[in-house]
Amino acid sequence: MSNTLLWYTTRGAGAVSLVLLSAVVVLGILSVLRVQSTGWPRFLTVGLHRNLALMTLVFLGLHIVTAVVDPFTHLGWLAAVVPFSSYYRTFWLGLGTIAFELLLAVVLTSLVRGLIGQSTWRLVHWLTYACWPFAVLHGVGTGTDAWSAWLFTLQAICVIAVLAAIGYRLMAGSRDPLARERSSYLAAVDRREQR
Amino acid sequence: MAFRGGGDTYTMEIKDTIQDRVRARDAAMRVLNRLTAGAAVSAVVGVGLLGAISAHTIPGTASTSTASTSTATTSTSSSSGLQTSTTPVTSSSSSGVAVSGGS
Numbered sequence: 001m002s003n004t005l006l007w008y009t010t011r012g013a014g015a016v017s018l019v020l021l022s023a024v025v026v027l028g029i030l031s032v033l034r035v036q037s038t039g040w041p042r043f044l045t046v047g048l049h050r051n052l053a054l055m056t057l058v059f060l061g062l063h064i065v066t067a068v069v070d071p072f073t074h075l076g077w078l079a080a081v082v083p084f085s086s087y088y089r090t091f092w093l094g095l096g097t098i099a100f101e102l103l104l105a106v107v108l109t110s111l112v113r114g115l116i117g118q119s120t121w122r123l124v125h126w127l128t129y130a131c132w133p134f135a136v137l138h139g140v141g142t143g144t145d146a147w148s149a150w151l152f153t154l155q156a157i158c159v160i161a162v163l164a165a166i167g168y169r170l171m172a173g174s175r176d177p178l179a180r181e182r183s184s185y186l187a188a189v190d191r192r193e194q195r
Numbered sequence: 196m197a198f199r200g201g202g203d204t205y206t207m208e209i210k211d212t213i214q215d216r217v218r219a220r221d222a223a224m225r226v227l228n229r230l231t232a233g234a235a236v237s238a239v240v241g242v243g244l245l246g247a248i249s250a251h252t253i254p255g256t257a258s259t260s261t262a263s264t265s266t267a268t269t270s271t272s273s274s275s276g277l278q279t280s281t282t283p284v285t286s287s288s289s290s291g292v293a294v295s296g297g298s
Contacts, residue, residue, distance in 0.1 A: 004250070012246030016238050023234075041223045051231040059238055148252045150245075 006070040011145055013063035015154060018139055020056040021103070022158035024049060025132050028125075029165040033172055053107055060100055092141025099134035102127045132162060 027049035036042040064080050067073060075093075079086035083101075084094035109116055109124040116124075136159060145151040 008246035008250045009242065011249040012242040012244070015245045016241040019241070020234075020238060041219070044223050044227050047227045048230055051227070052234060055235060055238060059242070062242070144253055145249050148249070150248050150252065
């Protein structure tokens with residue numbers, strides 16, 4: 001395999017990974033908001049979120065392997081595992097390594113969710129909100145094509161989509177399915193205590 | 196009798212509702228599988244397409260390698276040209292030697 005083909009694959013897989021990761025974040029936020037309709041049950045959002053997350057890891061793996069194997073870059077495997085250990089654009093590449101490791105932690109803990117418990121899983125899952133911006137910054141700082149019109153447009157679409165989803169979540173608040181029951185129970189407890 | 200008839204209708208309604216929900220779930224699962232497969236195919240195509248676009252916008256080492264290849268080809272052809280042109284020189288010099296040897 002030629003060096004240039006590896007390099008182009010690295011760049012293509014990196015861009016696709018960012019799009020997939022952004023889609024995963026948006027779907028995760030929509031699943032928290034319990035978005036559903038008659039033709040789109042809630043488990044569809046959750047299932048797609050899970051499948052795309054696993055797919056993101058695959059394409060991220062392709063991105064990393066082609067970057068490390070490429071003899072032109074000489075990155076080495078250490079740079080893929082230890083953040084800020086690369087000679088090449090140390091800071092920006094380090095952000096990518098951190099983003100990958102956070103995503104790996106999020107996906108692995110999701111796969112063993114039953115073993116680690118809901119609260120631990122939720123705590124680790126919050127790391128996604130750190131992983132995604134690190135991945136975007138890595139693309140902007142390290143990416144050869146960062147300021148090319150096509151990648152800039154792609155990154156802008158990803159950023160706008162995720163920010164819109166986060167804004168929607170903040171405005172909608174948490175949709176607790178038992179909110180009414182909880183509030184009536186608390187009101188009943190208050191009434192009982194006042195007697 | 197009327198009560199039993201009503202009970203049967205009620206049971207049938209529950210069965211219909213359950214079957215409707217099962218059908219809806221199966222349809223949603225099919226949609227999920229299609230969407231996942233579509234996303235996987237799109238991602239693979241995306242890697243190729245975006246790789247091609249990135250190669251078009253910033254060829255990077257591609258142009259260097261093409262340049263070096265063409266340079267190598269040129270140098271090879273020129274060296275072979277030199278060799279070709281050397282042969283007549285050699286032959287002319289040898290013919291010169293032959294001439295000088297003759298004198």
